Amino acid sequence: MVTARTASSEAGRVHKIVSRTGMHLFLIVASLVAIAPVFIMVSGSLKPITELFVNSWGLPREFTLNNYERLLNYNSGMILHSFLNSVFISTVTTVLQLTVASMAGFAFSKYQFRGKNFLFMMFLLTMMVPGELLLTPQFIIFSNIGWLNSYEVQIIPAIANTFAMFMCRQFMDSIPNEMLEAARVDGAGHWRIYTQMILPTSVPTLGALGILQFLSKWNDYLYPRIMITKVNYKPIMVILPTLTEGGDTSGTPYDLILAGCTLVVIPMMFVFFCLQNKFLDSVTLGSVKG
Amino acid sequence: MAKPKAARGAARYPKRQIAPYLFIFPFLLSFLAFFLVPVVYSVVISLMKYKGYGTMKYVGFDNYRRLFTYNAMWTSLLNTLEYFILAMIPVMILAFLLAVVVRSHALTRWQKVYKPLLFMPQVCAVVASSLVFKVIFGTNVGAINQILGTSFNFLGDTKLMKLPVICMLIWRNTGWYFIIFLSGLTTISDDLLDAAKIDGATSVQTMFHVTIPVMKPIFKLTFITYAIGAFKLYTEPNLILSKEEAPLSVAPFVNMITTNINGGSLGMASAAGWILVLFILALTVMQMRMFKEGE
Numbered sequence: 001m002v003t004a005r006t007a008s009s010e011a012g013r014v015h016k017i018v019s020r021t022g023m024h025l026f027l028i029v030a031s032l033v034a035i036a037p038v039f040i041m042v043s044g045s046l047k048p049i050t051e052l053f054v055n056s057w058g059l060p061r062e063f064t065l066n067n068y069e070r071l072l073n074y075n076s077g078m079i080l081h082s083f084l085n086s087v088f089i090s091t092v093t094t095v096l097q098l099t100v101a102s103m104a105g106f107a108f109s110k111y112q113f114r115g116k117n118f119l120f121m122m123f124l125l126t127m128m129v130p131g132e133l134l135l136t137p138q139f140i141i142f143s144n145i146g147w148l149n150s151y152e153v154q155i156i157p158a159i160a161n162t163f164a165m166f167m168c169r170q171f172m173d174s175i176p177n178e179m180l181e182a183a184r185v186d187g188a189g190h191w192r193i194y195t196q197m198i199l200p201t202s203v204p205t206l207g208a209l210g211i212l213q214f215l216s217k218w219n220d221y222l223y224p225r226i227m228i229t230k231v232n233y234k235p236i237m238v239i240l241p242t243l244t245e246g247g248d249t250s251g252t253p254y255d256l257i258l259a260g261c262t263l264v265v266i267p268m269m270f271v272f273f274c275l276q277n278k279f280l281d282s283v284t285l286g287s288v289k290g
Numbered sequence: 291m292a293k294p295k296a297a298r299g300a301a302r303y304p305k306r307q308i309a310p311y312l313f314i315f316p317f318l319l320s321f322l323a324f325f326l327v328p329v330v331y332s333v334v335i336s337l338m339k340y341k342g343y344g345t346m347k348y349v350g351f352d353n354y355r356r357l358f359t360y361n362a363m364w365t366s367l368l369n370t371l372e373y374f375i376l377a378m379i380p381v382m383i384l385a386f387l388l389a390v391v392v393r394s395h396a397l398t399r400w401q402k403v404y405k406p407l408l409f410m411p412q413v414c415a416v417v418a419s420s421l422v423f424k425v426i427f428g429t430n431v432g433a434i435n436q437i438l439g440t441s442f443n444f445l446g447d448t449k450l451m452k453l454p455v456i457c458m459l460i461w462r463n464t465g466w467y468f469i470i471f472l473s474g475l476t477t478i479s480d481d482l483l484d485a486a487k488i489d490g491a492t493s494v495q496t497m498f499h500v501t502i503p504v505m506k507p508i509f510k511l512t513f514i515t516y517a518i519g520a521f522k523l524y525t526e527p528n529l530i531l532s533k534e535e536a537p538l539s540v541a542p543f544v545n546m547i548t549t550n551i552n553g554g555s556l557g558m559a560s561a562a563g564w565i566l567v568l569f570i571l572a573l574t575v576m577q578m579r580m581f582k583e584g585e
Contacts, residue, residue, distance in 0.1 A: 020397070023391045023394065023397060024397075024400075026387075026388075026391060027388070027391060027392065027397075027400075027404050027408075030384070030388055030408060030464075031404060031407040031408060033461070034407055034408055034410055034411050034461070034464075034465065035407065035410065037411070037414075037419065037422050037423065037426060037461065038410065038411075038414065038422075040422065040425070040426060040433055041418070041422045041425075044425065052425075052431045053430050053431055054436075055436070056425070056426075056428075056431050056432060056433045056436050057426075057433035057436065057437065099316075100316045100317045100320065101317065103313045103314070103316060103317065104313060104314045104316075104317035104318070106313055107309075107310035107311075107313035107314045108310075108314075111307075111309065111310035111313075113307070113310040113311065116310075119314065119318070123321070126321075126325060126326075126329075128518075128570070128571070128574075129325075129329065129567060130518070130521070130522050130563075130566060130567065130570060131522075132522055132524075132544050132547055132563060132566055133329065133332060133563035133564065133566065133567055134324075134325070134328045134329065134332070134563075135547055135548075135551065135559070135563065136332055136335060136547065136550075136551055136556055136559040136560045136563055137327075137328035137329070137331040137332040137335060137560065138324070138328050139551055139556070140331070140335065140340075140342065140556060141327075141328065141331065143342070156320070156324070157320075157324040158324075159316075159317075159320040159324070160317050160318075160320035160321035160324065160325060162321075165317060190309040190312075190313075194313070215413075218415065219415045219416050219417070221416065221417050221524070221525045221529075222524050222525065222544070222548070225548075226548065226551060237415060237417040237418075240417055240418065240421060241417060241420075241421060241529050241533055241534075242533060252424075252533075254425050254428070254431050257421050257425070258421075258422065258425060260418075260421075261415075261418035261419075261421050261422055264415050264417075264418050265413075265414045265415060265418050268413050268414070268415065269410070269413055269414075272406070272410070272413045273406065276405075276406050279409070279413070280405060280406075280409065280469055283409075283466060283469045283470060283473075284469065284470060284473045
């Protein structure tokens, strides 16, 4: 009896170790696959183009920063300019989106007023409509009012973000009304309640939302590709795929492109590893609770 | 005066007041100007022949009729469906398996390591990732061909061209759904899993009789969001397979909108936009039905 039990628990332990090793193996392989393209990108950006043709995936044998040098000098500093365009456009858009969304979310969450349900339903229904539908009418309207090729066309039309507003409302519903009531009795006005009680309490939600909105604006490609044709206003994402060198349009300067990709990916990666939890929270904002 | 029941969920402010409208005003204004007006306008344009200049000419449903009899539309639609299904199945299976493994007791301590690593591809910009995949699948510069010692023309051979796109979609999306499934799995209490174990359920039985049923609402939602996203596919195939717009044989549906805008057929572009909406709606309804029947 005794031996049988130890034998079975022994077998159980072996089984446990084997299955745990198997699970780790699975996760390690998956992680390696996840990292591989990023590794290829960064290490490739440090190789001369000739090495890419023989060693595209290993560590650089002949380390060089020449690609970055050429990238920064490309078309008289166009890359840095478009990078700053992207930073500017994404930051301003995100700030405006969050401001407007949190104000509207506050009204929907903490007030009763005529037309509230109608307005809210109308906003919700439109979440299903893809932005691609808007491309054509927006293109016509903006070309008529002379907005094509500008910063405003990349910022202002994106301000009303229904998803952000909905998330703000959902969070603000969890702020107890008693707290606001107490402030109101103490003589705080509507605006003060919003700026001094609602906003500070909403910081975690706004942070996660902000990351999500910033990333989606930063990554945007289709919209600026249609609306912007002048180099001065282009975000970097529209520039990267068009990199060419020496008037040669057939050959692709892979080395230059990899350096450009690294330039846009690494800052995001850095922010991601600093603010991991915020990023991961942002994923589930709309999906699990909803 | 104060009737707590009536005021449930909202502060007890009088009904007639201007403050909430002022708070909503900026949102509403920008919503009307940049969303509602364009949506209505796009219905109008879709019934017109319009080059972007000159006069509009009313043509009824001609644009729609022409699109539906147009080979290009069906080809790009089938391409989109192919990208959607061939990437979604591995993404969902992988994401779910990864989530189950990371959630298991033995590995709780390691969650902190694996979660960010697996999510990382999502942080890489789509444009950058597409360009990197273009390099990875290149004939001469490509890591794949160099490792295999082959010279497949992944980016030019019509039979192979969809593969790099699908690989990238799987690579980039798995982490996102992994996190969603993982947070869904953490809502299943340990008590429930322990109870199943005590009752003698094997881990496979637990998976099919406890985990999957509990996760069902999450699956439903993710399928719908995935499908909507998949129909809006644009950047990946175009940038992996071309510098601007991919050839028709591998083009996604959204190209029907962009090529028509670029070609000055704005009526057609608008109609294509509405067809996209139609397909997304149909797909959503279909998936909701499917899940209902399964219950």
